[in-house]
Amino acid sequence: MDTTRVSSTAFDGTPQAPAHARKFVRQVLGEWRLSHLAEDAVLLTSELVTNAVLHAGTGVELTCRLDVDATPAKLEIEVEDHHPARTIPPAGEPPSGDATSGRGLALAGMLADAWGVTYTKRAKRVWVRMEIGDGFEPHEPPGRLGMLPVVPLETLHVGVLVADLDGVVESWNTEAEKLLGWQAEQVVGRSLKDLVAWQGHGPYALSLIDTLALCRWRGEARMRHRDGGLVPVYVSQLRSRGHAGERRSIWMVVPAEHRGVLTPPSAPMRREAGRRIKELLDHDMPFTELLDTIAQIVQVSSGGDAAYVLLSAEGGDRFGVAAGAGTTAGLVGVLATGVFGPERRTPVMTEDLLAGDVELADQLRARSMACAPLLVGGAVIGYLVVTAARPGHFDQELTISLQHIAGQVAVPVQRGRLAEQDRAHRGRLSFLAEAGELLAGVHDEELIAALTAQLVVPKIATWAAVYLTDLTGMTRLAHVWHSDERNNADLRKSLPAIPRSALDQVDWPIGPENVLAFPLLTQGRSYGALVIGRTEPTLPLELADLLADLCRLVSLNLHTAMLYARQATTSRVLQRSLLPMRVAPMPGLESAVVYEPAEEGADVGGDFYDLFTVADHWCFALGDVCGSGPEAAAVTGLARHAVRLLAKEHYTVADILDRLNHALLEEGDEGRFLSLLCGELTPLPQGGALCTIASAGHPPPLRLRPGGEVRAMATPQLLLGIEADARFHVETFELAPEDVLLCVTDGVTERRNGDRLLDDGDGLAALLSGCTGLSAHGVAERVRHAVETFAPEPSQDDVALLVIKASAALRQAVR
Template identity: 35%
Template sequence: MGRELPGAAGSASVARGLVRSALAAWEVGAPTRDTMVLLVSELVTNAVVHAGTSVRLECRHEGDALLATVSDRYPGRTVAVRDDGRGRGLRLVRALSDEWGSSYRRDRKTVWFRLALASARSGPCAGRAEAVRPRGARRPEGPSALPRPAGAGGTAWAEHGAANPPAPANSRAAVGGSPDEAIARPHTEPPEALPTALARGARRRSGSARGGGHPAAGASPHVDAGWVTPGTVSFLAEASDLLTGQLDEDRVAALAGQLLVPRFADWCAVWLEDPDRGVPPRLARVWHHAEEQLDELRRRLASGPPATTRAADGGLNGHAVRWFPPFAEVPAAARGRSAVACRLIAGGRAVGTLALGRAGRDAIPDEVLRLVEDFARRVALSVVSARRYAQQATISQVLQRGLLPRGEAALPHTETAVVYEPVGENAYAGGDFYDVFRAGPDRWCFALGDVCGKGPEAAVVTGLARPVLRLLAREGYGVPGTLDRLNREVGEQTRFLSLVYGELVPRDPSVGGGLRCTVASAGHPPPLLREAGGAVRAAVTPQLLLGIDDHVHYESQTFTLAPGETLLCVTDGVTERRSGSRQFDDHDGLAAVFAECAGRDARGTAEHIRRAVHDFGTGEPTDDLALLVLRATGPGAPDTPAIRPLP
């Protein structure tokens, strides 16, 4: 039986009803049934009151025993049996169950217990008196993988509190570990050392100062002993997961403040700096639990990070140090204890400063200082990673932009439009490329290509093709001669390249105007020509890919692009866009969509085809998408930019 319950007051009543129904179906007797209902009710109530999250309840009948687990979404609040007269829930679980324990994972905390059925008990263990009933110790794996105790278990003990009884040698105690595993492991110390170890752990978990065994004066309600060990590890694991996913240093600073406030402090500030680049500390983020005080706090911290963090005791060692914040509202009782600052150190270099503080008389205990140091190291590493990513992204953007045309060529009496959509996050250029440029007084050239492959290797060929095309065209080589020479250059790179390349020469208006087009297609989807009447046909015949055979000779075809006619060039990202087993260009799909563009200008034609390609598939495109539209107009029509892509 399993059920997700809301974090509301009525959940305990609902849980009791569910357990009673399940036990009735399993025909469990009254004594065990009442005990089971009582313990489940106590655990659900604890989860609702102390965690405040939704609660997952599961009950199982396992042969001669009953198992119950109660999970909540607040692993930071650890389980503790209190012996101060408050909180009877876990004391009842400890006294009445045969076996119980707790486990912690990154996103949840689980408390479980097992009850042996009355028929499974014999001898002195059949009673419920705790003095004669053996109870097993907690296990790290959770209840589902645990065997029933063989009758010689140790005494169950709480993870926290100095009044807990010592654990026997074969018991397990909660210690630090992976947040994805239950935070427990067997003790490795000899039996005679365990009481000392437990007492030492109790002192640490009760708020002792460094070097002393007494709780820190003015212990804050923001954090208690429950945050140490599993709670601390859970918080740091959560922080690591969130911080490592940030690729911007300012986002890292913002997230750091959100994680610390109000959980550990009333306010938090992060300064970032980069000494290697001569960037002084800047206040990157300020966070306050009371938003109306945020602007005032930012103003008071604008002077710079705490000077104490630059001293010997808080320099490049990354230690958290106490400091007096630059505002007078802090009372004398908390002077020097209400704020903490820690340098953000990664790889022996400072990348900033983290500061946090509290208002009023609350002092920050030493446990939080140690936690801040661990947290600051994670923040510093995330800042460094974000800066490296930003640096690499900038280099990549500069290189990619260099693969695309930077100028604008205006063809006389011609409308032009380009759609260029490379695949990949933050990609500015891909394996597809285009170019439109002036090659002479009355000659313009255009190209649309696709390098076989992806990544830097493809970018090398892209970076080679455009300059070579421009150089050869301006040296006077025609379309066939240009492709012959480019073919040999591409072959030396051991890569393949498909390309549509053409030359445009305006025709005299006295003979009808328009453009004389000389075009060749090397292994590329053939360009389509839409006539003024709406008919669509292939303009040229495809030939061999560039880079396969150094000795091949390419041929071109010449035709007239009359006023009102449109030439369309696309890459295989358009023709091979998939929807299930179908491709966009199956059964001349591209030609059909192109025919629908009658009466549209170049930009309208490009946008209509782009939308049709995107609407054809169900997901994001998996290949670069590029198309070039050239539409001849009559004499006197305004010139338009040739290579400005559609927004």
Template identity: 35%
Template sequence: MVRTSLPGNPLAPAAARRFVRAAFADWTELALPVAPALSDRLADDSVVVLSELVTNAVVHAGTSVDLLCRMEPVAPDGTPAGLVIEVTDHHPARAVRNDRALRSPETPEYGRGLTLVASLAESWGITYRSGTKTVWARLIVDGAAPAVPDTPVQTGADAATRALQRGLRAADILSPVPRRAPEDRDWINRGALTFLAEASDLLAGQLDEDMVAALVGQLLVPRLADWCAIWLYDEEGRGLPGISDHDPRGADPLHVPRLARVWHTHENRTEDLRRILEKEPPQLPEAVRTAAVPVPWPFEGAPDSAGASLAYRLSAGGRTLGILLIGRAGLQRFPDEVTGLVEDFSRRVALAVSAARRYTRQATISRILQRGLLPTSIAEIPGMTSALVYEPKEQGGPGGDFYDVFPVGDGRWCFALGDVQGKGPEAAVVIGLARPWLRLLAREGYPVEQVLDRLNRLLLDDATEAADAAARALAAMGGQGVPPEGSTARFLSLLYGELTPTENGVCCTLASAGHPLPLLMRPGGEVVAAAAPQVLLGVVDDPDYTSETFELHTGDTLLCVTDGVTERRRGALQFDDGDGLARTLAGCAGLTAPLLADRIRRLVHAFADSPPDDDLALLVLQAQ
């Protein structure tokens, strides 16, 4: 038995599919008694069932869910072994919708998810408990069909082709009068469901709505249609500004969506199709949610002047995001198999567009935060050269690391390298408090140890409340990765120092609060720690910080890093194991500050094959 929980957002179905695949892999690796029964077909069916149940709960009910997968042995009465999948949400008052005939214009579009579940599961049902509602399905394990061999896994459009090769025969599906044996129809339907599940993963992996639109064309043409087009509204449900004020339909011109993508089997006809479709997007009745709507064939006087075309409204979370249009020449109408398949596909497209927009909003906010939290440049210090490397784990997003080098007057300069024990908005709140206070306290003339004392008090008071407020706000927006109660985001490791140029070099006074210790390298390559370890900021009331003072002479180098450098992992090994950072620094003797910083950055990246899993920052200060 395995369990997990997922937040209520459009990425939840993809996470659910990964969960059930991982469960099957774990059961097989552990050689559990159920392992021999875990066929590829059972895995595919389980992925589809769980994906549809989560979609129903998360996307349409808008709630977080708990997932459970468990195997049932053969019962004493001979009932075959089964795999039970349960999806539990916390809005039991919301009904599970499945009957298309019962829908009204005010009823949310629940799609055909439970129809798919019923077609694959031996049985399914709904269990209500106090405060929860569980939708479950049981799949038969015995007698599973032979596994379909996989071709090598690719990405992008190649993976889409692989999904289609595993069962979806477009030529048969597109037959105007399908004549198939029952077992052949079952095989095709299962292939279509596999296509939907794997197409969902491809779409969910796109973080840009225009890339989603491009992938839609590659998935549909020429497999299910000769051509397709997708229109997208902006975030407010409107189209692009600047459209002509004259609209023959009498509609608000700002509500005309933009034509995001046009795809045709024959590439030389794509631009002609675009010119035709740009004149007027399809008009869909308000009463229609995601169901297919026949629309007039757009070509007149062309070789393919006869055919069928269908439009689908792209809706997610009760909002219209766009329109999908497909067409096939030589047909009077699309077969029901294709109509229903593309309807389910269009729901996934809408979810992918919604998820991409959420990511874009978050990335935009992150970039704005990043510009406001970090200095645009570091100050030049007389008698010293400096170099900085700063690489947040989330590119463009606010990391937990920060830096600063700034003048404070009276011939003094200060520097800081910090690491908040948290990420995202919580870390941004703490950085937004700490960096300005550092500058203020330094310019007021407080010595290094007193700056740390006062900043520690600030974090114990204001930062805790502010960071908790940020966490609550993120949770209210359905954010992922929200820290639990008692978050440590107010904890801050900090290396802070003051530099004063003198006749003999530069006088340096610094202190390290829970931070990787700074390393001092003499011109001959000797490396020593330049500070003593002390407690993190924001942990205890009266830590009584102390500082170290020493002289930097010509050729001396001070290296300051965050734990993204020292704790870079390769299996069980860390970069700084066995004084690895000190040995690396000694090997850089004779290099200038910029060359030294770049060499250490490259060695940290090369330490492991995988990308760094933490923010990375290092500051090099070198006396001239």
């Protein structure tokens, strides 16, 4: 009888491989009850894998092999890489060539009883051998948990299939036909990928092809039945060579409930657990690794399907998942209270959770449970929990052992937790500060969704999706982001674009990651949800709280963005009523307008313009209301519509100013003064136009002659809205062909750069004099650019300017 035990796994050639290898060897030696060899074995493994990664740079396969019938019993650890060209000197000889090559293997000579290297055409295997002393017990003691569960033998079918290393099925026995419904001729030649719903197993998440390449593998899987369903099965794989020397994988497959036929359940190692915990606490390790290792020890030593470490949240009355091991269920944050509470200070065993706490049974996906409190100074700081899928799996003896472990780890866990909380608090503040700074001032919902997804990937999740809910209640997928950008398109296709149910009730697509949804809520209103996918089986409470804080921050920014969008829509509607939709065409006259509100995001302000036809002439107006923003825009609307209405009724320019002056005073809004430049253009037979103009406290218009001469063409009079008895007069001049008339608001003349204004020393006139020969649009653009670049900071006042240029074409237009 072959009593050799073999366990293999594989890693990519990355810097993380040595750490994964150390965890794998610790776990395997714990299962084999060889913890007394763990420290030397882990150190040797770390050196072998590190050498393979550094010097070979390829993927690495790690194999642990235990021969219990050898004299003495021996443990071998083998590391295989795929770069055999780089040789390693024999034991006792110094390395040659590269001075660093093989240096780490000096430890093998000191710690191992033997070591060596095996070369093939495609691979290099470095192995170490350790002889096992008297501390090894080859036979596990019988116990209730070591017994096979009672299941009907009629359902037992041991399917046997053979596949090559590419996963192509070569043979399929009749028992496999009974188990899965497929006839041999239907599956031979097909890929196992079509028959196995593979999601990876354990913390190393090997692909199906990588698993086929292992010497031996055992684990759970789901295989596709001919009727379309998925059958939970247990697989035991061996690798062998065919007649021609080709490697083949042999799978023995049984229903999951008959897994004990291929490998009996691990018997609890309660006597070993205490010693392993003591060894664990003697070593300094990161807090998260400490909790993960405790959970693994509890899970393995108890024979349960899963184990958890729960820790109290702030306030001490809530308990959240901090670590998990085994077939964990993707738990998030706080568990249902149930048996967990700050007042419970004794261990508890529950034979069937469905009989007492259905919600907790659903969260844990378990029927039986045992837990023990972590007590420090009489206060409950957390729990050790172990679960199993079938009821009645644990006994009272286990609770005593579990409480003993809890007593050992409580104080070290609390000490590490306090240090981790301080570090996490600083990291949490830093993360939220970064998020707040990144989202600050962003008023676009789509951009907020994109930034949110990229904030959590890859720091917290493998992928993230943001759903947005608009004011009508419609929810849509706004943005997705995957840590591998090549998967973004597939991720978007796999998620519902418009969910047909509430986001907390969506049946998310099943994939290799655990999918979690967090609502975006503020002020009692939903703005959507943040959905993430994580490969880790649990979400620690600290991360759950951090994501909740992030979602509140994102919700507030979405709320602000929606208010901003509503205000922008209102401004656009107001602009359509306050500013002309189009400037009236004037034959023989060319016009150009520049309008820029000072307030960021506004479309209208205190400046306004208009240019329209009345009978056989044109009217124009340029005004500036004291102030800016919506209040000034209200006066703008009154002034522009009043000017247009009075002009259409054939009032003179002087009468228009007089009537508008009285209208403003009747409004009674003190401090709302208005400067207005109003004029008429009447075409002349010889070309050009006769301009009648009046300025009520407005910067005078400037006329540019073709020779470059610039002159102010109106005398400022009293502002409108100040004195009821004010009287206004007009001035008349001729705008000859090629003449340019520039009308501006004080946002142009008073543009400031330190103590200087743009119009100091007739600066605007000098600027205009250099515009000879330009079109009206060319003049307007040159003045606008000069205003913009006059100072490094943006203008604090509304800017409006109107340019009119006469041309000789007017003579032909009026004939």
